Amino acid sequence: MSRVLAYCGFQHHPDISLPATGVQGSPVQAIDSGALRLLWSPVEWPFDPANMQQHAVEFHGAVSHIFKQTAVIPFRLLSVLDDHTALTSLIAENQQNFLHDLERLKNFVQMEYVIYPAPGVMQANRSSGTAYLQQKATALRSAEAFVNNMSQAIEHLCSEVRVREAKNGTRCFALVERGREDEFRQAISSVPIPEHLSRRMSGPWPAAEFLSEPVRSPQITPMAGAN
């Protein structure tokens, strides 16, 4: 069954080139609504789970092709719509919100770092429950202090930083001016890291963490008879 897969939205400009193909090798196409352009391609649905990794790379490639040139609002890989009519409704109903976010984020990229316990460095103190909890609390305070140090080191480079606790550590998202990614990496690397912690940086990514709520979960008018 053929469906419509949405990749990303961006501000239309004639100099921006489009990727040739996307997921499943299907031709990537564009739909416009005012200054907003949205990339999409027809796909066979549902996806074969065995091909999910390949689809993820193809999807990432298509979005990255645009993101290298300008700010984008990425969709999630599984954002399939029933048909082109639904896509038209989506872009028409949400054009203003999308353009507002794109204007707000147009000069920024998202950089990320994750701080997590260094594997194998700290052995759990199992001598008593109290000792175990004290060790955990100490490690937590140390991680919080390190996150604060990192935040201070990048403060001058970031418009905004958001911190989220993840299962295995602390995940930080920074809104950084496009073109200053190397400065960000150097600033992060300049902060000495405690022996029992590790960090990992990644980016630049589209500023997905900083999307407004109406853009993150857009309204689409349900079509009569849709299944």
Added chain:
Amino acid sequence: MDHGRRTRLSLMQTDFESVNLLGGEQDVSLLEILDHVLNAGVVIHGSLVISLAGVDLVYLGLNVVLTSVETAMRKIKEEEKRGAK
């Protein structure tokens, strides 16, 4: 009446947890790509069936956004709490 789509996928939750454990600092790994393309950005409302080892574990209703496994699990807990009240 069902206005949503049902998506049936077999994904291992661990795929989304191990991204924090990889070495190196600047390379983009496949897990990071998976994490971002499934877990960051615009979501469109729908419904989702998660299958692990060929067994349907959960069915998320129309009011739950189409999302990754990690986010879905959080939604399930929220739905369970609401259902218990």
